[in-house]
Amino acid sequence: MAIQIPRGTQDILPGEVEKWQLIEETAKEICRKYQYQEIRTPIFEQTELFLRGVGDTTDIVQKEMYTFEDRGGRSLTLRPEGTAAVVRSFAENKMYGGANQPVKLYYLGPMFRYERPQAGRYRQFVQFGIEALGSMDPAIDAEVISLAMELYKALGLKKLRLVINSLGDSESRTAHRNALINHFQPRIDEFCGDCQNRLEKNPLRILDCKKDHNHELMKTAPSILEYLNEDSRLYFEKVKQYLSAMEIDYVVDSTLVRGLDYYNHTAFEIMSEAEGFGAITTLCGGGRYNGLVREMGGPDTPGIGFALSVERLISAMDAEGVDLQSEKKIDCFIVALGEEARDHSVILLQNLRHAGFSAERDYLERKIKAQFKAAERLGANFAIIIGEDELKSGVAAVKNLETGEQKELTLNNFVKEFSMLSQ
Template sequence: MSHYQVVKGARDIFPDEMVQWKYVEEVVSRLAVTYGFSEIRTPVFEYTELFQRSIGASTDIVGKEMFSFQPDPGGRSITLRPEMTAGVMRAVLQKNLLAASPVQKLYYISELFRKERPQAGRQRQFSQFGAELLGASSPAAVAEVIIFMMHVFESLGLKGLRLRINTLGNRDDRQKYREALRAYLAPSFDRLDEASRERFEKNPLRILDSKNPEMQDIVAGAPKLRDYLSSDAVDDFEKVLAYLSGRGIDFQIDHLLVRGLDYYSYTAFEVTSSELGAQDALGGGGRYDSLALELGSPSEVPAAGFAVGMERLLIAMQKQGLFQQQAPEGPSVFVVVQQPEHFDRAFEIAGKLRRSGISTVIDLARRSMKAQLREANRMHAASALFVGGDELASGLYALKNLVSSSQETFSLDGVVTFLQQQTPVNGNLR
């Protein structure tokens, strides 16, 4: 056993788990293409000021949770990305993609990093999938990202989800509301917990989102954001809801819902699962037209997006038994060497099968036939190809189906043809 252990807050993902991860990733990617989204990958680190400007200095992420460092004594501070939206917007602005096409629809499946207290579904290195729709923030655009997200959950078979949705209004609406909220909270300041006291001046809306029951009691009688919304914000929100209702998507309007990042405006939303306990959020997002301005753009860029935590999603799916039918994917064929002296020829045959696009395994440990077949079954191989002196002399090979136990005899070219009909060819290797 190694003296070294995985770093606290990170975890290894082993091959048996990867079957589940790949399944979810394939569903996400397939549906992203269906909705017209293209994949983007950005660096795992960015200049620290990108997140300070975009996420907001008053947020817990910037204040407490970022992994930041200086690569050299005179260098600018660099941060491992704690979220994806800022990096995607930075990339789009830097490449000037909106000049080529006024609407950019991008999705990602990425690793992120935050100084969290590790617990189930919350790690310091974690994964998200998400989407950003840039160049359009109409009610239809906002509804589309929500519909895409909910379609992923539906395709994965998840039940018991709750979509909470709210409108945060525009900047002027929120500024008026912040002042009213501070005035309401001021007499109760001494009763606020430490986190809420920190937020009182910087971002009092975050106090509404506190999970502390005592804070929830205090804000129960607070002024409602909806009473400070402009008519345009109300109309915009109602149109978003109408699009969702038209698609049969259930939602709950939650006037206390405020997302934890400063760049959100207008519609914000969150999806929770009853399977996740106190930390029940699977994902969420919203509209963020002003983010581009914070990053130096001369004008706003209409935008909306969402992100979903992969670890929490997998926990919810596991608890609902959604992976029970997800059988491990094994090789198409396991080459069984009958006599040790024929290993080199069998190795050549395995290479021919692979060049023909057939997933093939051969036992490099040169174990007995019985041990090889045991390994083939452990790997969930679909079939076994027997190679021995008789087969090499006659040019005819026994191919055994390891599921049905049926067996047929083919020439080597016949084996290739038969197996290619069973599985798709990967690449043009013939």
């Protein structure tokens, strides 16, 4: 029986991978403009990192992690998301002590979650995210949101909806937490087991429940915005002020939450409103997490970031009909006729590549017509024709495949003359 790809994974083949490369290049260029630097962390980490950094009451930790013991008996987990590892690295490498603050980082790489595969969702997926650590200025909250919006728009998405909320500071959250417990407790037996477990541990997570989201108590649950103290309210007003100044449209949604205790103040999601995108519309989620660095053993350092799935991004682009196919052209294709010409083409090809040209030759000893067809399929700008007659004359014919114009260049000085011709 043939071996097949594991469920929930995908092969990204030539012809499709170019789209991924363009997305990655666009993300990296925008990060360069915003002064975010790349960080690369291990594919697997100690399981304890995600218990602390993601939260033991989350579906990710309880149901979706790929966890295993190594030969030393240590519990390790394939990373299900990027923030925890970045914050661990920030604390472990004492990046908080550097001269340039805040520390602005981005990551791009595969993550792993054991969940039901569906359109745009895989068990191995690629996540892009940014983290800004070391500033409590609401302007950096607006900057993080702005970067995410700019990326989506640079990739051609138009049907976007930005939703924001404030979770307040610890005082505001404590007041809201108590209000949620009082609200849900009398009828908690009507909710799923997960919600019942979360009531005392983390009642904010009840608002995220997918099973009971239509329960009438969900609609009447106390809003965090009703419990913001003055400092939290002013902070949120500043974030909204900066977004408006940047001409970034947003909607305030008091039900948008981040369920862990160290999340506070700004929370946001970006959603696709493209027709046919699917029932789950969220493309990107982010927020402020001022207690996470301390949880990882570092000093009390504020942070904010977001993460997005590249697969979900591509699904949204498909739903909007965005075509990101790159120009797959090469500079030249060597058409060689006869064994001596083929031998010479090997050296000529290497010289052209060393000079910076994208070049190819025939490796199947095809006839001249088939070689020209191959050049056409590769989108070659020029065909370089070498045969016995050309070798005797010390020249090669160069044909512009767009105009049909043909010239002869000397083989001894070919690369220099071709450089001038192709400008």
